[in-house]
Amino acid sequence: MAIGQLKNFQGYLRPDGQVGIRNALLVLSATGLTGPTGRRIAAALPGAVSASMPYDGGLLGEDREAQIRTLIGLCINPNIGAVLLIGGNPPKVEHLAEQISKSGKPLVAITLDECEHDALTLTDRGLRAGAQLAMEISRYRRQPCPLSSLFLGLECGRSDPSSGLVSNPLLGLMADRVVADGGRAVFGETTEWLGAEHLLAKRGVDDAVQKAILDAVLDHERRAIAAGLDLTGENPGPTNIAGGLSTIEEKSMGNIAKSGSQPIQSVLAYAQVPEHAGLHAMKAATYAPESITGFSASGANLILFTTGQGNSFVNAISPTIKVSANPDTLKRLHQQIDFNCHDVFTGDESLEQAAVRFLDLILDVASGSKTWGEVLGEGEEVVSRFGASL
Numbered sequence: 001m002a003i004g005q006l007k008n009f010q011g012y013l014r015p016d017g018q019v020g021i022r023n024a025l026l027v028l029s030a031t032g033l034t035g036p037t038g039r040r041i042a043a044a045l046p047g048a049v050s051a052s053m054p055y056d057g058g059l060l061g062e063d064r065e066a067q068i069r070t071l072i073g074l075c076i077n078p079n080i081g082a083v084l085l086i087g088g089n090p091p092k093v094e095h096l097a098e099q100i101s102k103s104g105k106p107l108v109a110i111t112l113d114e115c116e117h118d119a120l121t122l123t124d125r126g127l128r129a130g131a132q133l134a135m136e137i138s139r140y141r142r143q144p145c146p147l148s149s150l151f152l153g154l155e156c157g158r159s160d161p162s163s164g165l166v167s168n169p170l171l172g173l174m175a176d177r178v179v180a181d182g183g184r185a186v187f188g189e190t191t192e193w194l195g196a197e198h199l200l201a202k203r204g205v206d207d208a209v210q211k212a213i214l215d216a217v218l219d220h221e222r223r224a225i226a227a228g229l230d231l232t233g234e235n236p237g238p239t240n241i242a243g244g245l246s247t248i249e250e251k252s253m254g255n256i257a258k259s260g261s262q263p264i265q266s267v268l269a270y271a272q273v274p275e276h277a278g279l280h281a282m283k284a285a286t287y288a289p290e291s292i293t294g295f296s297a298s299g300a301n302l303i304l305f306t307t308g309q310g311n312s313f314v315n316a317i318s319p320t321i322k323v324s325a326n327p328d329t330l331k332r333l334h335q336q337i338d339f340n341c342h343d344v345f346t347g348d349e350s351l352e353q354a355a356v357r358f359l360d361l362i363l364d365v366a367s368g369s370k371t372w373g374e375v376l377g378e379g380e381e382v383v384s385r386f387g388a389s390l
Contacts, residue, residue: 009366010142011149015104018078019149021301021366024049025134026080030071030087030096031056034112037119038086041126045134049316051381056089058389070271070383073297075100077317081137082106084130086122106133148182153295153303153318154258157288160308164254166325166344167306172260173355174304179262179279186298187259188282188291191220196252205263212267216283270384271297289313289382302366312336314373316381319365338371
């Protein structure tokens with residue numbers, strides 16, 4: 001289905017060819033020792049975004065690889081104009097700086113060791129360096145960019161029947177439109193494919209992708225069983241059940257509606273950057289803060305997040321448009337929800353009509369208009385863990 005005519009938005013073209021819809025300075029603390037310092041520096045620089053990895057020593061195997069991949073991914077997300085990188089582990093900071101610098105964006109890296117392990121000295125040096133970076137990126141200007149420059153992260157949280165019937169299918173239409181124009185989209189929440197994974201697998205572009213989808217769900221199910229977890233009692237959760245969802249299969253059918261109808265090109269690891277355009281699935285945690293951070297680290301420059309009962313979480317780096325079709329929720333949370341589609345739920349508007357309005361809002365936010373989450377400062381990054389530390 002065609003939703004409007006081909007449209008442009010005003011974005012920031014990056015040296016590596018990506019397009020950002022924001023132009024933020026990221027203050028990234030790569031180690032737990034420097035987290036408070038990073039937050040202190042970011043707070044002193046208006047418009048800066050702070051992210052922190054509370055762990056460092058003792059990370060092993062897949063866990064360590066995922067953490068490094070995520071930190072690099074957050075820094076090279078196209079919404080970031082420049083990076084101030086700090087940390088208490090010089091080899092780690094050096095490695096991250098080397099990888100981040102490949103994006104061509106301005107970067108300054110400072111270690112706690114260089115500051116004689118004095119957090120106040122690090123604060124002073126970091127603040128001065130951050131101010132210089134902020135001044136540099138303030139000279140960047142927006143320019144017309146096609147819809148294909150968007151990379152959508154598709155999320156739902158505290159879902160109810162209105163999510164599965166209206167809000168999530170609406171996201172599916174947006175994913176279809178952006179992907180059809182040559183853009184990218186990613187969905188995750190792997191546990192919530194359970195019972196509907198066969199429908200997703202049919203959309204895999206080849207046998208390998210189809211198998212990867214089925215294997216991802218089976219892995220999550222096996223890990224839950226090994227931990228003695230009853231998915232029936234945990235997912236749907238109490239809030240979902242109170243809202244009217246009864247089984248994981250019912251929730252999954254609503255969840256995968258976000259993915260639309262396009263072929264699935266790959267199954268990404270957590271925070272993995274897709275190799276090409278199209279729709280991608282991410283094998284990742286269901287918990288929204290972790291899931292969305294995985295999307296942002298994979299390069300998503302805009303998050304579309306539906307909720308039935310209400311959910312205030314938004315991403316720090318990628319603007320998050322909150323969507324709901326639940327009339328009661330919209331009355332309670334009118335300063336949390338960015339897009340109201342309850343008229344579709346009540347039958348007073350078609351899904352196609354709402355999709356036209358929604359695309360207009362997406363392009364408006366992509367061009368610089370703020371979401372409620374941005375206005376209220378709700379953004380945060382929460383990186384998944386995959387194992388125990390030494």
